[in-house]
Amino acid sequence: MRTGTRRLSGLIALAAATTLAVGACGTDGGSDAGKPSFSEGFAECEAKPNECNSGERKQGGTIVFAVNRGVQNWNQFSGDGNLVETVLILNTVIPSPFIFLPDGKIQQTELITEAKITSESPQTIVYKINPNAKWDDGTPITADDFTMMWKFQNGKDCPKCNVAGTTGFELISSITGADSGKTVTVTYSSPYPDWQGLFALMPAHVGKKAAGGDLNTPAALEKAFNSFTAQPTWSGWAYKIDKVVKDVQVEVVPNPQWYGSTKPTLDRIIFKMITDQKQNVPALQNKEINGFTAQPSSDMVTQVKNLAPGVNYEMTGGAVWEHIDVNVKNKYLADQKLREAIFTAISVQDIIQKTMSFWPGAKMLGSHNLLPGTPGYEDIVKKVAPDQGSGNIEKAKQILTEAGYKDVGTALKTPSGEAVPELRFLYREGIQTRLQTGELVQAALAKLGLKIKIEATANLSDTLDTYNYDLIIFAWSGNPLLSSNKDLWTTGAGNNKLGWGDPESDRILAEMAKTLDSAKQRQLLNQQDEIMTKAAVVLPLFAKPNLLALSSDYINIRDNNQGSYVTYNVENWGQKKAQ
Amino acid sequence: MIAYTIRRLLAAVPILIVSSFIIFWVASLSADPIRQRFEGRNPPPPAATIQLERERLNFDAGFFRQYWDWLWNLVVHQDFGPSINSAMNIGSELGRRTVITFRLVILAMVLAVILAVVTGVLSAVRQYSRLDYTFTFLGFLFLAMPSFWLAVVLKQGAIAFNDSVEGNLNRRPIPTINHQASVVPEEFWPRMMDIALHMVLPTISLALITYAALSRFQRSSMLEVLNSDYIRLARAKGLSARRVMVRHALRTALIPLTTVTALGIAAILGGAVVTETVYQWRGMGDLLVTAVVAQDRYVTMGWLLVAGLFVILGNLAADLLYAVLDPRIRYE
Numbered sequence: 048m049r050t051g052t053r054r055l056s057g058l059i060a061l062a063a064a065t066t067l068a069v070g071a072c073g074t075d076g077g078s079d080a081g082k083p084s085f086s087e088g089f090a091e092c093e094a095k096p097n098e099c100n101s102g103e104r105k106q107g108g109t110i111v112f113a114v115n116r117g118v119q120n121w122n123q124f125s126g127d128g129n130l131v132e133t134v135l136i137l138n139t140v141i142p143s144p145f146i147f148l149p150d151g152k153i154q155q156t157e158l159i160t161e162a163k164i165t166s167e168s169p170q171t172i173v174y175k176i177n178p179n180a181k182w183d184d185g186t187p188i189t190a191d192d193f194t195m196m197w198k199f200q201n202g203k204d205c206p207k208c209n210v211a212g213t214t215g216f217e218l219i220s221s222i223t224g225a226d227s228g229k230t231v232t233v234t235y236s237s238p239y240p241d242w243q244g245l246f247a248l249m250p251a252h253v254g255k256k257a258a259g260g261d262l263n264t265p266a267a268l269e270k271a272f273n274s275f276t277a278q279p280t281w282s283g284w285a286y287k288i289d290k291v292v293k294d295v296q297v298e299v300v301p302n303p304q305w306y307g308s309t310k311p312t313l314d315r316i317i318f319k320m321i322t323d324q325k326q327n328v329p330a331l332q333n334k335e336i337n338g339f340t341a342q343p344s345s346d347m348v349t350q351v352k353n354l355a356p357g358v359n360y361e362m363t364g365g366a367v368w369e370h371i372d373v374n375v376k377n378k379y380l381a382d383q384k385l386r387e388a389i390f391t392a393i394s395v396q397d398i399i400q401k402t403m404s405f406w407p408g409a410k411m412l413g414s415h416n417l418l419p420g421t422p423g424y425e426d427i428v429k430k431v432a433p434d435q436g437s438g439n440i441e442k443a444k445q446i447l448t449e450a451g452y453k454d455v456g457t458a459l460k461t462p463s464g465e466a467v468p469e470l471r472f473l474y475r476e477g478i479q480t481r482l483q484t485g486e487l488v489q490a491a492l493a494k495l496g497l498k499i500k501i502e503a504t505a506n507l508s509d510t511l512d513t514y515n516y517d518l519i520i521f522a523w524s525g526n527p528l529l530s531s532n533k534d535l536w537t538t539g540a541g542n543n544k545l546g547w548g549d550p551e552s553d554r555i556l557a558e559m560a561k562t563l564d565s566a567k568q569r570q571l572l573n574q575q576d577e578i579m580t581k582a583a584v585v586l587p588l589f590a591k592p593n594l595l596a597l598s599s600d601y602i603n604i605r606d607n608n609q610g611s612y613v614t615y616n617v618e619n620w621g622q623k624k625a626q
Numbered sequence: 627m628i629a630y631t632i633r634r635l636l637a638a639v640p641i642l643i644v645s646s647f648i649i650f651w652v653a654s655l656s657a658d659p660i661r662q663r664f665e666g667r668n669p670p671p672p673a674a675t676i677q678l679e680r681e682r683l684n685f686d687a688g689f690f691r692q693y694w695d696w697l698w699n700l701v702v703h704q705d706f707g708p709s710i711n712s713a714m715n716i717g718s719e720l721g722r723r724t725v726i727t728f729r730l731v732i733l734a735m736v737l738a739v740i741l742a743v744v745t746g747v748l749s750a751v752r753q754y755s756r757l758d759y760t761f762t763f764l765g766f767l768f769l770a771m772p773s774f775w776l777a778v779v780l781k782q783g784a785i786a787f788n789d790s791v792e793g794n795l796n797r798r799p800i801p802t803i804n805h806q807a808s809v810v811p812e813e814f815w816p817r818m819m820d821i822a823l824h825m826v827l828p829t830i831s832l833a834l835i836t837y838a839a840l841s842r843f844q845r846s847s848m849l850e851v852l853n854s855d856y857i858r859l860a861r862a863k864g865l866s867a868r869r870v871m872v873r874h875a876l877r878t879a880l881i882p883l884t885t886v887t888a889l890g891i892a893a894i895l896g897g898a899v900v901t902e903t904v905y906q907w908r909g910m911g912d913l914l915v916t917a918v919v920a921q922d923r924y925v926t927m928g929w930l931l932v933a934g935l936f937v938i939l940g941n942l943a944a945d946l947l948y949a950v951l952d953p954r955i956r957y958e
Binding site for chain 1: 658662663664665667669670671672674675679682709710711713714722781782784785788798801802803804805806808809903904905906908912915916
């Protein structure tokens with residue numbers, strides 16, 4: 048049974064959503080403290096994120112579920128098609144061997160009957176595809192589909208395929224099929240621990256037809272890849288697309304060729320495009336939609352709560368986490384003691400209270416690598432540097448004084464007597480909560496004798512790439528594909544925007560990226576986290592909340608912040624059966 | 627008049643080119659849409675993907691080259707350029723959305739003009755009466771109201787109305803989003819009714835804001851005409867009050883309103899941006915908002931070009947209507 052989150056493309060889209068998410072979250076922190084994060088229907092979601100809001104379904108019915116954006120490019124594996132909304136809708140038609148559950152655990156789907164590592168060197172995975180698995184035109188799902196997806200995304204066979212990512216696929220050295228294509232053997236040239244999250248399939252026979260019968264040349268592959276930008280007329284999952292009203296709605300109906308054991312009960316799912324998040328609540332109130340997910344603001348949360356009991360809601364920690372980074376290329380901030388003092392003076396609790404008060408579940412994040420609630424999460428900050436984020440000014444002053452800093456609390460000078468100049472705190476233009484955070488940081492650091500100038504940047508990427516900041520607040524998107532964390536923190540890696548690096552940390556990350564055992568991987572990440580936390584370069588703040596609001600008539604729908612989104616179990620969605 | 631019309635249209639070409647150049651320049655100063663799209667991705671996208679996108683969007687060419695390529699493709703191939711959404715054809719998107727928006731804008735404008743003429747004339751005829759003060763108050767009220775606020779208030783009002791009648795009707799008659807229902811009725815009349823009901827809120831919202839300014843113009847124009855000598859003469863000749871009002875006064879008083887209405891097309895298009903956002907219509911306003919947020923340069927260019935064209939055509943129509951309404955005016 049498929050009841051969990053999805054695939055790599057979804058995860059890339061999740062990461063891509065960071066920018067949008069933070070943009071959408073630029074509202075006031077508001078005040079709704081003390082109210083729960085879950086309404087009655089979702090009361091179990093905190094303890095049982097994979098099973099809450101479940102129940103018996105009745106046959107029939109339609110659900111109108113809002114999504115944030117229309118679909119222009121239906122190829123979710125392409126650079127510009129890889130958007131959260133596209134993945135969310137295509138979850139209804141695209142088959143994948145594994146999904147991630149809301150709690151971050153991975154689960155096999157009914158696309159396959161088995162997938163196991165048959166060799167660790169070279170890493171070899173053998174998938175046994177469900178003998179009944181087929182596309183909606185009756186064509187069996189086979190190794191050909193795996194091969195086409197690999198060729199599209201490995202960066203070599205189709206250099207002009209505008210793919211969203213090549214990670215993982217570029218490490219595959221061969222894919223072979225046996226048993227009429229129902230046994231697929233995937234061999235990697237070097238270890239890839241996140242292999243379970245890699246594949247999601249589109250039909251090779253459809254691509255082949257579009258390419259004129261050939262999928263072996265770069266030109267043919269490009270043609271096939273681009274043909275998938277059009278609205279899918281195919282399905283390999285529980286639903287199939289029936290109708291698209293451009294930029295207004297996408298309608299899916301049950302796929303009669305669906306081979307899974309859980310049959311859809313809804314007659315139709317309508318994904319309604321509501322591009323302005325503020326219009327979701329009135330639309331729900333007027334019963335024009337039955338549910339939506341969003342990054343909430345204080346107003347939105349209050350409005351949704353007022354719709355109870357006809358509407359249930361759950362607010363859970365999302366995958367997007369905020370943090371304050373220090374630029375160690377700045378010669379003053381290169382001193383670890385100054386960084387430690389800065390992180391000690393900042394009160395994360397104050398920041399949470401000021402900017403996230405509408406979410407009682409908001410807690411200080413204690414890890415740079417894992418999100419609360421996911422396997423292996425530990426509060427590393429509390430463990431190795433409990434003063435960081437505490438807002439303990441006296442302790443911060445003590446750190447500076449012991450390090451030889453002078454005029455602590457008035458006009459800070461280095462141990463050599465040089466005045467520490469004004470530091471620039473950057474945040475992305477238009478995001479009010481980050482400005483508020485900047486103001487809190489400014490006030491806290493003033494007590495150490497540090498002057499902070501708050502500046503907005505319209506181009507966050509440029510600011511980070513050019514290290515044009517002293518302190519900066521932004522967000523990363525947590526990723527269940529853990530090996531990607533290597534890119535964030537390894538010295539000189541593409542996404543390391545800190546200018547920081549540590550040989551031991553690099554070694555652990557390198558080992559983590561080729562460790563096939565997930566538990567061991569998480570252990571290594573926690574080890575690396577300790578080094579990083581002690582270095583005081585990134586102060587984690589909190590994971591941002593996601594809100595799911597849903598009419599109480601519907602069951603088996605729950606949020607999933609692990610990259611598969613709310614539709615991860617779409618075949619289970621249904622209307623509640625009368626008791 | 628035909629020669630005049632052609633001359634005016636030809637004169638519009640350099641205006642459009644210069645304005646397009648300025649807009650292109652301003653748009654090129656904004657953030658790089660490719661970087662913005664991929665910002666925050668971990669793992670980062672392949673360098674080849676970024677390069678392919680840059681090539682597709684012609685971002686590697688110099689500024690003047692980019693502008694020239696855009697203009698050349700537009701004029702020669704009627705191609706508005708590539709959107710950052712590779713699957714989008716900007717030309718057909720503009721065409722499709724223009725129809726949706728103009729359905730709203732034209733109806734709102736007609737409603738606004740009718741309201742403005744009626745209230746403006748009544749206000750003028752009964753100057754300083756309670757009725758005049760009421761219309762004046764309402765005019766200034768709607769003039770002062772931000773369009774987004776009015777749209778939201780109307781929406782909440784409709785929801786409250788739906789709540790109150792749902793029990794009796796077993797349905798919620800006034801929709802608040804989109805230009806059609808999620809499940810569109812198949813029969814003709816229910817379908818027409820669905821379309822009409824979806825137009826209620828956005829049309830009222832747009833019309834009230836537009837009407838406010840027009841009614842003030844109509845009132846002052848009517849007052850000026852009513853106090854003129856030729857109206858006094860008409861009355862002295864013994865013409866009926868109705869004939870004086872409709873045939874002589876109103877016809878003349880409509881001339882300034884014609885100009886303002888034509889010029890108001892640009893303003894109402896601006897209002898449509900807000901109205902379409904609140905009511906989730908997928909028209910031109912929504913397209914502009916989406917394009918600006920995504921830094922979609924060529925879509926923004928296309929939008930402004932089409933909007934500019936309509937403003938020019940609106941102005942031309944106003945000039946031509948002068949001649950129809952006032953026989954003394956002749957265009958050489």
